[in-house]
Amino acid sequence: MRIGTLLKTLFCVGIATAYPNFKDILPNGNEVPHPCKANYVWHGVGHNNPLGGGSRNQFGLDFKTAGLSWTPELCRKDSDGDGRTNGEELGDPECVWKTGSFPSRLSDITHPGVCTLSDGSICDADKGGVDCQVEDGLKNCNVLKEPETLNTTIRFPETAVPAEETTYSCMIFNLPSDKDYHLMAYEPNIDNEMVMHHIIIYGCDPNEDPVPDEQLNTVTKCGMSAGSNCNQMIGLWGVGRPGYCIDGPMGFRIGQGGFKQAALEFHWNNPQLKSNLKDSSGVTLYYTPKLRANDAGIMSTGQMNLEIPPGQQSYTVVGKCHSECSRKLIQAPINIFWAKNHMHYLGHEMNIKVYRDGVYYTELTNEVIYNYDSPVEKTYSTAVQVLPGDEIVTTCKFKSLSRPKTTFFGDATSDEMCFGFLAFYPVANMPFSTCTAWKDIPICNLWIQKEHNDCKWVDFMFRNVNETKRVRDEVMANCKPFGNCLSECKATLQILFAEHPCMKGDVYELIKDQSLKLDNKEMQAFIVAVDSCKAEMAADVYLRNLTNDNTSGADRLGGISLLLVSLIMYMMIK
Incomplete structure (x- = not known):
């Protein structure tokens, strides 16, 4: 029985780890979009499940018949019957692409296994098999069931989305401040799924002067920061997530003794440069006067100096929060209760490890198959304790077979990132919470240095x-x-x-x-x-x-x- 179970496990692991390789032997196989979910990629191109595995769609069946290879015959087929050949849909209309080269077209890619009409709608034959619903709402969030829990919804006023591939817009607003509360959950209210990439909630430093009333609730372009004093992350949402709920002895303190103002940062992704788009998305915040035992915080780790060469099967980048850096940043033991990896579409594997006194101590995240559209949030039933002086090492692996040019760090989805986000308690008087690396220098060293200088x-x-x-x-x-x-x-x-x-x-x-x-x-x-x-x-x-x-x-x-x-x-x- 144990041998049978082991074989089943190995078989399942084989399926889970093998399907990404098929994308590499198809033109633009890593870039096939979901036909009805903006900002989503269909990773298992030959399968009915966007993540791969399980039953095959017609393209997957044709691909298998072709010997699991890109042949001229497969290229000239119209597997989904929408009037375009598989080659036209995948950017190889002349059917000349070979593995390791770049297709003649790298944009306007469509799905060869889902019949899509010229207006972008799904053909009737495929409507029943393609899930166009984005998961909504928080399920099994205990704090939402507590009678003391309050909520408030913050939205952007209807705002024109610039005709630019990437736009960061921010709005600062007041938080409830009549007493102390703990922010325990948040969920997005997405108005325009076609452009929304991610939302970050930043707390504004309560020790600095508040933002004047006339500057509140006003949408401004902001780059990758909501403002000089609003930089302490207390929430983040990305494509593929319903929101976040904290169930445990901690919460983000807002109110009289905590954050009195916060900022919403929107990342709009408009690669088609459309000029007629608008958005009024927002978030609903759930907070409670029933305070938990600990205040929570979020710190980031990773590497910002990214220069990913084109055409790489796997390219590794490492960011180290050295012991000297963490000793300054983490002034007392912290308990990590949640961790999340973040890369863009070239990212295919990522992990965050902790070393103590030069010896491997524990692992915070490990995604052997990273999927930007389906982020994995690692939560711990027992918090992982990290001490001052521990070294936090973030490793990101990128696959750039679809890129003809070097890819750099940046805010667009066509750029790349290598960040880990770690939620922890207690805050213990920590300064600005980041220990990413810039070139070979941990940024937290520079941040501490700026405090000194x-x-x-x-x-x-x-x-x-x-x-x-x-x-x-x-x-x-x-x-x-x-x-x-x-x-x-x-x-x-x-x-x-x-x-x-x-x-x-x-x-x-x-x-x-x-x-x-x-x-x-x-x-x-x-x-x-x-x-x-x-x-x-x-x-x-x-x-x-x-x-x-x-x-x-x-x-x-x-x-x-x-x-x-x-x-x-x-x-x-x-």
């Missing part, structure tokens, strides 16, 4: 912060982007480089890097203006050192190297 680099990237506006205005008034290094620009920068903590070393380089990756146009203009004089200022430093009789030979050699680099940069700017 009085540089709030996230604040610095947003114009609505007074100090940022002052520095930007000075630079833009005195410097000429892409032009000559003006004397007034040099004088302004000499003061800023000497006195302003956000203009120094690694912190400035981080701000520069993130401005490019987050496509922050205002910050990019500022950086170009600063760079108009950096090379010449480096040359000035060398010339001053050259006149110093005490300069050693080694210093002179280093100075010559710096001068050569500076002169090359200066000539390029000219």
Whole structure:
């Protein structure tokens, strides 16, 4: 009996792990969209189940007849009978694609196994077999059954969705604050499924000045952050999830002793660049005055420096929250009760592991088959304790067979991410909760550093912060982007480089890097203006050192190297 059970288990594992390989031997096999669910991918292209396995659709039957390979005969077939050949639907209309190459068309892909009419509707013959319903509502959430539980719904006013592939929009609002509450659950109210990609709820720092009333309930473009003081994640929703419910001895504190304001961040995905779309989605928050024993928080881990080469069967990226970083960030033991992996459509495997004193301790997540459309939220019946000094290692694996160019970190679904989200208690006076990596430097080190050096680099990237506006205005008034290094620009920068903590070393380089990756146009203009004089200022430093009789030979050699680099940069700017 045990051997039979083992064989059944191995057989099921074989099915579960084998079907993704079939996608690799079909043109655009990793990019076939669900015919009636926006932002969903049909992973098991030859199966009636979008996730693969089980009964085959007609394309799957034809694929099997073709020997589980892409042949000219299979390409020229119209398996679903909608008037388009399988090759036309999968981006290989000439039927010349070979495994390992790129199809002639990488966009406007349709499903070869589901009959779809020209208006996008499902043919009558397939309507009964294609599930177009998105799961809605929270089931078995005990807190919703408690008589003390209250709720409030926050929605965007009807807002035009920009004709851009990716838009981040935010709205700050007041939370109930007559007493202390614990936020225990939330569920989305999706108005426009065609564009909604994800929603994040951020708590606004109660120790900072509140956002003025006139700025509340107003939708603004925001990049990947709701605002300088609204950056502490207390909820997130993505495609494929009904919401989230906390059943346990913890909750996110709102009200008099907690968050009094929060922000909604919407990610709209509009790859067709349609100009007539609108959205008024929102969330319903469930909160209770029946306080739990602990306050909860969410921290993120991962890697932001992503450069995924094209055509890779598997490409691994690792982000480490080193022990020094976690010792600063986690000031007391925390108990992790929920964890979630997050990548985009190239992601195919991900795990988060904890090491203690250099030795493997435990695993927080492990998705051997990662599926962006069906996110797995790992919850623990017994919370996992993580200590200050533990190393948290996030490993993401990407499959880029469908991409002809390098894929970078970014907010669009065509970009990639490598994030883990860990919900925990108690908060224990933690600072901003992130331990992702930027290049080889854990961001939490830089965040702690900004606290010590009085540089709030996230604040610095947003114009609505007074100090940022002052520095930007000075630079833009005195410097000429892409032009000559003006004397007034040099004088302004000499003061800023000497006195302003956000203009120094690694912190400035981080701000520069993130401005490019987050496509922050205002910050990019500022950086170009600063760079108009950096090379010449480096040359000035060398010339001053050259006149110093005490300069050693080694210093002179280093100075010559710096001068050569500076002169090359200066000539390029000219």
